[in-house]
Amino acid sequence: MEPIEFQARAAAQVARRFTDYAADPLMVNRTTPVPFLQTLVAITGSGKTLMLAEAVARIGEELPLPPVVLWISKGRVVVSQTFENLSSGKYADNLPGFRVMPLLEAAPEHLSSEHEPLLLVATVGKFAIDDASSEERKVYRAQLDLAEESLWELLKKRRTAKGQRRPLIVVYDEGHNLSDLQTDRLLELAPDALIVASATMSLPPRLNNVISRLRSDQGWTDPDFSTTVSSPEVVEAQLVKQRISIDGYITPLEPALDNLLTDMRRAQQAAQNLKLPFRPKAIYVCSTNTVDGVPVSEDLKRPFQERQARPILIWRHLVEVAKVDPAKIAVYCQLKFSKESQKPPEMHLFDGAEKDYSRFIAGDYEHIIFNLGLQEGWDDPAASFAYIDKEMASARQITQVVGRVLRQPGAQHYSDPVMNTAHFHIRTDEKRVFDDILTQIRADLVSEHPSIALVVKDEKTRGKKDSLDPRPARTIPTVAIESSDALEPIGKIVKGMMDFRDGGQNTIGQGSRMQVLQLIGSETDPHYDWVEVDHSNRIMTRHVFRREIQRCYPGGLRRAGGPINLVDIEDPKFDALIEASSPAAEHIRETARKVVEAYIQHSLVFQDDAGHPYSVGPIAVDSNGGETFKKSLHERYSGLNGFELRFARAIDKTQRVWTRNPSGSGYSIPLLHAGKAYFPDFLVWIDKDIVAIDTKGTHLLLEASASKLFEIGGSEGGRRIVLRLVSEGHVEISNGTIHTRKTAGFTVWVWRHGRPQPIFCDTEKEAAEISIRLD
Known part of the structure; x- marks a missing residue:
């Protein structure tokens, strides 16, 4: 599943913080690190599992050995659903190369693999008990047909055939359930990282020592311990x-x-x-x-x-x-x-x-x-x-x-x-x-x-009533992105991408800054030491390419596709295995950036008169408040800020039919350059034409004028959709800087001669009339 922009940003922050810490970690003793600690705080529904999977995948790419990931939660329902989603469900593609399996099904060869990252899913009940010798806990018992040691002991060692200890990442979903007993058991494994996710975050006292070391020896402050997802972004998405x-x-x-x-x-x-x-x-x-x-x-x-x-x-x-x-x-x-x-x-x-x-x-x-x-x-x-x-x-x-x-x-x-x-x-x-x-x-x-x-x-x-139907219903042609002309140039770019399936020096990175713990002596006289490892794990070219496309063209238009839909992503060239820091990876990223540039250059925003039009629907209102209007499609509106309310009154006085357009659920217009869509504040019908008006504060004007004002092509039959911006004060934009000539009044922004043009107005009435005037 393609992560949305905020999800990718959160995952990248967790991974980057881990990589920085793992280059020079704190130690409890010579063989036991102080684990990297990070809480992912995000409201229910924000996609915590996807963000955690993305973070784990990114961490694995930077490690010198394929990691073992212990993914745990308290409830069986959570674990059952997580296993399905990560192993073969909607998040499986976000963990490329990982073997995903229940903890109790792990065999010694899975834990000793030098080539395959391993993700084990379990409830905390599988190991969080006072008496580790309890016959009820299979994880603490040796399965003699598989190994002489218990699974728990093997998980502690997680040693490859060369005697190197694989990194261990512990992920705790629904982490508000994390207890002192669970923490004690997890710390026995000497994990390299503990990542805890929850909508309402709290950590048990048993982690105080870890937190104290990170504060005193690494200089961490409260923000360093937590990656927080913005709730408004979740709603907006x-x-x-x-x-x-x-x-x-x-x-x-x-x-x-x-x-x-x-x-x-x-x-x-x-x-x-x-x-x-x-x-x-x-x-x-x-x-x-x-x-x-x-x-x-x-x-x-x-x-x-x-x-x-x-x-x-x-x-x-x-x-x-x-x-x-x-x-x-x-x-x-x-x-x-x-x-x-x-x-x-x-x-x-x-x-x-x-x-x-x-x-x-x-x-x-x-x-x-x-x-x-x-x-x-x-x-x-x-x-x-x-x-x-x-x-x-x-x-x-x-x-x-x-x-x-x-x-x-x-x-x-x-x-x-x-x-x-x-x-x-x-x-x-x-x-x-x-x-x-x-x-x-x-x-x-x-x-x-x-x-x-x-x-x-x-x-x-x-x-x-807390919602009102339109009176009468009105429709608007939909606006979409036409990208067929981008297919050929994108195809040429991808054809020119180098094929790294045969390997070679370009697929090798600059070497890992991390060390791994290795058994130096024999089993009877063991001695461990830290050794340098030259390379990081290899990942598929396809994963590098898709991630760069997503970074350059965020997922706001994920339902409409975007540049990735014009690429034959199943081309065998994308199967090549490369290291994330290699010249090959940078070549793939550069190819992805060129694909995005070609998509934007050769696509256009057009009015789809032949498609199914948008029909104005009911609107939510405060059952105890709001303001009544005469010419609006709905009887009244609530929730308008001061600027919006004054402008709505002025539009109503023009005697034109209009509606308040709800953000997030109303009529949207795609923004080609950003891969997102925006919802204009007001829609006004002028005979056959429709004017979409967005009111913007001066502090938001620079970005809005650059992205939300353009000409929509493709209209037929004389029906057009025209865009307008309205800002407070008499303002101009010159060389990317806003200049305020007068704080009073308003500025109506129109699209003329291929760029935004300001028209100054002294009153709301004048601004409303100018906004709906069609030249």
Whole structure:
């Protein structure tokens, strides 16, 4: 999977920091390094697994020996999903050359390989125990048919046939679960690096010694320990939803469930209207075997119709009242039944056994009833609705559940805001409890999800609209990139790329700055010393080429392709193995840069009149606020900043039909040179033509004028899309510098004679009129 720009940047930072540290690491003793320590802090849905895989691959490229990577997490669900994704799933291509396997399947020859990097996946339960001699832990027992030593001992040594110790990289996903006991066991392995990833980061006290050494001896400060992913970038990349809607209830569960189902049906209809390949789903989080208001288990011998356990009550309401097909409902918890009173045969119950998760995933259920046991690791972006029962209604538990419904299905924001919203229906005993929860959630959102809007509903506001349909509907021709003319020049560039399959001096790098620990004596009289290794690991030319393309042309247009789609990436020349620091690698990177240049030079942004037009959809609004306009497609708009609001009023007075264009889910225009797209603030219809207007603060004007103002070609039938920029003050741009002639007023930027031209206006009214004037 191609990483998005922020994902590649985070992975590169982790790898670069490790490489710098590994050139001269701190030591506990002669054979035990102080591990490189890095936390990857990123919100749920940002692609932590992809970033970790990219970081591991980059680290492996710089090492003198192929590394052993121990990839661990607490939950079986997380580990099962990770193994599938890394071994043969969506992230397998991000680990070129790696053998990926479960920890307990590793054999001595896997750990001693000099040529193949190894990634072992395991739960911490495989090794994190007080008594390492426990017969229940296979990792500590010798398998005599394979080796005389235990797997754990072999992992400690990880020695090649030449006696060299392979580097060990420990990756802990969902790292907020890292404990002192787990840390002790991991440090026994003398790892070269410990990389910990989580949405909410904290480290156990056992790592204080490591942190102290890095601070005192390496001069590290707090930022050096952490690679943090910007939440706004994650939202902008459309990986997570734009809004969180919270409905609070102090009622029996039935009204809360009914309201959730009503909202869910609305979302499912929207998905059908948009012809999306999925249906929104709902999760129901509750305690398992207790009765409402009673902290003890209920009598399991009671007939099913008389049982009061929350999963049963929810299931019965869905089936008997809401008429949901039982085949669409999964109950994933250790719900107990007696021989006298069995569950109905149509109830799909999963109690978390070894094969239950795979059976559950295969069922593609639309309604999932579970306790917190399924929480970590289960990722289904179609799950957009959550009912949280009062027994679970603590701020901490709710913020944990947020991540389960925050992922955006299809990694794309849609024109109907209901598809870009995470919906929560929370039932509590009293209003004060809900208010306390809401206060904490607000604080968490500000700190962890600053770009995600929060909408709160209760009995007074639940009936008010938080989205408005256009009146009437309007369409706009789509804008795309036409790159067929770039195919031939790109083909010539790739044809001229050198073929390094026969190896040679050019495929060899400058030599590693790192050392490896090597057995010097015999097994009976062992002596270890650090020795220089000449070369780093070899990687496929294809991987070097793709990564450079991605760096030069970021993944904002990943759905539309880009220059990589015009390259025959399966050409055998791309199979050549080279070292990352070799002249061959630099030649490949230079070829990739030329491909990007040719793509930009020979492609154009055009108006696709023959394609399916964009239709203005509903827009999200604050149910308690916003401003009403007369000529806008929607009755009112909210969330406009001061400049936008003043300009919207001025546009409305021109008597032209217009709309506010929502960022991230509205009408977009591709930017050819950057591989991204942008969403103009306003769209105005002038007879057949459409003017797309973007308002920009002066501090953003230089970049905007260079990228967001150009002529769109290809229009037919007299219908054009015209771009405008509006900035505050009378400003000019000369030699790449902004000059302010007057702080008051406005400047309208138009495209004339192949470059941006400013037009000065004294009032919003004049600026709006100039913006929609077509010369």
